[in-house]
Amino acid sequence: MEYSEGSRAVSTWYKNGSSPDQLTVPSDRSVVINGRGFGHGIGMSQYGAQGAARQGKTFKQILASYYPGTSLAQRSGSIRVLVGDATSSTVTVRARSGLVFRTLASSTGTTLPTSSSGTPITNWRIRVSTADATKSVLEYRAGSRWRVFRDRIWRGSAQFQAPSLGLVLPNGSVREYRTAIRSALPASGSKERKTVNVLSLDDYTRGVVASEMPSSWQQEALKAQAVAARTYAVRTLMPSRYYDVCDTTSCQVFKGLSGETANTDKAVAATRGSILTYQGKPALTQYSSSSGGASAPGSAPYLKAHLDPFDGWSGNANRSWRVVVKASTIERAFPKVGTLRSLTVTQRDGTGDWKGRVVSIRLTGSKGTQTVSGPDLRFALGLKSHYFRLG
Secondary structure (H helix, E strand, O other): OEEOOOOOOEEOOOOOOOEOOEEEOOOOOEEEEEEEOEOOOEOEEHHHHHHHHHOOOOHHHHHHHHOOOOEEEEOOOEEEEEOOOOOOOOEEEEOOOOOEEEEOOOOOOEEOOOEEOOEEEEEEEEEEOOOOOOEEEEEEEEOOEEEEEEEEEEEOOEEEEEEEEEEEOOOOOEEEEEEEEEEEOOOOOOOOOEEEEEEEHHHHHHHHHHHHOOOOOOHHHHHHHHHHHHHHHHHHOOOOOOOOEEOOOOOOOOOOHHHOOHHHHHHHHHOOOEEEEEOOEEOOOOEEOEOOOEEEOOOOOOOOOEEOOOOOOOOOOOOEEEEEEEHHHHHHHOHHHOOEEEEEEEEEOOOOHHHOOEEEEEEEEOOEEEEEEHHHHHHHHOOOOOOEEEO
């Protein structure tokens, strides 16, 4: 029999000696895994935030549930976002009225023209000098030709500035960003450049919330996401580096002005400048798609393991899942075990169904055994989370 902590339901499913923690590979060489949630499960569940908002909870109550012991505070400033899709050392933007160019060594900028000798300028770019890769060159395109603008050649970082900028990506698509697009040197004397968007914390948060949570969700859920995202960003600020945060799931997904929506903008504006702090310092506001009914323990006192009463609403497609993995797939991921014979969970975190997430699991095969972490197995097999049972 199985008792579910989250739903308090009792069911029977054990057969042929199987259990949530031990499975002998069957003759068809297929391993069944049943799981809960999507992501690491630490901190706020995004589906849980929506579930709580649907129950009438405010964003403050949602944040207090997932980050107990933290307090709201105010923070302003700017942030530098590494643009991951801008893989070229050349930074190209669309020409537009009011576009300004400035080197970081200068406090003043130059307003760039929109035409040259009567011919409209379509693009501006900062590229690495072919004569000296430690220097950069400012060029414009009028007609079919690129030309150097006023012999502008310099060392160091520089940027284009405007209320909005159209960044031309290497694949030819154009993505809109706010405030400034920088051609940044990763280090002094570098021969490569990185593209960085520099903008205010609140404008950055606008781009994150719209990318990290469905814009159609309840305002209180979107507000909770805004505060969590803004706080996460503040913790990344690193003046000693040429950027603060990336724009992918390795940090927070950010699609710039092109990704913003009216509904998410409303939530960001309603929480303008708000972050969470713990003992006076910005909190580590980790979050994931779904807790599966139980939040995982984190590295801070306010990232507690606890049952999540808000995650299990009908719209949460990630609440539970089932996959069938070929034994050969596991063998390729962990070749030291040889032909896989059995899997045995050796430790769980203690909270939720089956006594929680898998901390470690032992793989036994023809060549021996190998114990791996639950997260390592998750990523090796492409599982939604490491909150699962065998069979």
